Amino acid sequence: MARVIRFYELGGPEVLRIEHVDIPGPGQGEVQIRVKALGLNRAEVMLRTGSYIEEATFPSGLGFEASGNIETVGDGVEGLLPGDAVSVIPAGSMVRWPAYGELATFPAELVVKHPTTLSWEMAAAVWMQYVTAYGAIIDIAKLGQGDFIVITAASSSVGLAAIQIANMVGATPIAVTRTSAKKQTLLDLGAAHVIASAEEELEARLTDIAGPDGVRVVFDPIGGPIYEPLTAAMSRGGILIEYGALSPEPTPFPLFNVLTKSLTLRGYLIHEIIGDPVRLEAAKAFVLSGLASGALEPVIAKTFPFEQIVEAHRFLESNQQIGKIVVTV
Incomplete structure (x- = not known):
């Protein structure tokens, strides 16, 4: 069992619930992560309120970005091992691969071993x-x-x-x-x-x-x-x-x-970048180079604990922030 955040109806931040759920292991070409931090995005507000390009399927998970240690790798995954410190490039669907949880599963090609100089909070704020x-x-x-x-x-x-x-x-x-x-x-x-x-x-x-x-x-x-x-x-x-x-x-x-x-x-x-392997690899290389040199450095506006996900979403909708809102798990 692991804690995850889901919602059963469209609405404001108050529809988000923390629940204990059995999480299946990763499938072919997937990686499961023990999440340390989540990066919040306006797309998650839009999914929650029914104004996003993707529709929620209830009960729906949500979330695009996470950082943590690899828990398990699925069949066919190469170059990633349990224990590796990684962060996640947003998948094409947050309903299919939701990030908001203590355990989260993602396609292996979107899981990146980020520079060790990054904290979990900063690593969760990189890829989107x-x-x-x-x-x-x-x-x-x-x-x-x-x-x-x-x-x-x-x-x-x-x-x-x-x-x-x-x-x-x-x-x-x-x-x-x-x-x-x-x-x-x-x-x-x-x-x-x-x-x-x-x-x-x-x-x-x-x-x-x-x-x-x-x-x-x-x-x-x-x-x-x-x-x-x-x-x-x-x-x-x-x-x-x-x-x-x-x-x-x-x-x-x-x-x-x-x-x-x-x-x-x-x-x-x-x-369109995520869906094109060649362009995605170029993007990864550019970003990792910038992180390594210090030219790119995520700006964290505010950090909330997992238990305060409702408050984190309220702050996200306030437009007061400068930079990324992060939730620690």
């Missing part, structure tokens, strides 16, 4: 944020030396990961956040410039920073009315990568800006 950001701005946008990149929702774990990756490759990260409350923290965490979108005129500030040539890459999880000023400040041939839909308002298609500047607007989910 860095693979998401890497896939968009490096694999797709080819961000590099001298580029300007706009990163909206910059205080999120993915936003901070994008700032670090931009600095790692010699680009200039421009962080966008709603108010100036987080401005100094974002500067301290590596942003070259910070724009408070509710207090400043976004297009004018971006033009001041990037100059007449504009910004080549935009990395956005929001959508909505921000599309007009963002695309107006982009360079000819620039690319805007959309990886979320946080805005409750409609997202206009900025036709004039797209036509006159030959812009690319592209939807993106981490699944």
Whole structure:
């Protein structure tokens, strides 16, 4: 028996329950982990409330990220052994491979022996944020030396990961956040410039920073009315990568800006990297290199014990955090 977190109906954080469940062993090509820490993601809130791209099957588990020691390996697994300290790249389905539990099972190809310098908490905060950001701005946008990149929702774990990756490759990260409350923290965490979108005129500030040539890459999880000023400040041939839909308002298609500047607007989910073995291996190598050099370092906003999962989800929904929320098991 092991403790797991499940829910039986859609709703707020209070629907989450801690239960004792018999956990079957790993199957062919799978690895079972004795979990030490969990990294929380907004996708888990969306699954819990019925707004995610995947539907819960009740009683439903949830969770994408974990770190811990390997308990058991299934048939056909090579290179991983019981006792190894590992962390987990998000699987394609958190209903099929839920992370929230004392024991959790994952496909072996998504289990990584991370640098031993990382704590369990930091290891649980690695893969969703860095693979998401890497896939968009490096694999797709080819961000590099001298580029300007706009990163909206910059205080999120993915936003901070994008700032670090931009600095790692010699680009200039421009962080966008709603108010100036987080401005100094974002500067301290590596942003070259910070724009408070509710207090400043976004297009004018971006033009001041990037100059007449504009910004080549935009990395956005929001959508909505921000599309007009963002695309107006982009360079000819620039690319805007959309990886979320946080805005409750409609997202206009900025036709004039797209036509006159030959812009690319592209939807993106981490699944396209995870589902491609070649691209996934490149992502692993990039992230592990950055972790080893210190260029990439997860930012932990707050840590909760397993028993306070409801409180952890409430904090996740508060949008007060800068960085990753972690639950220790």
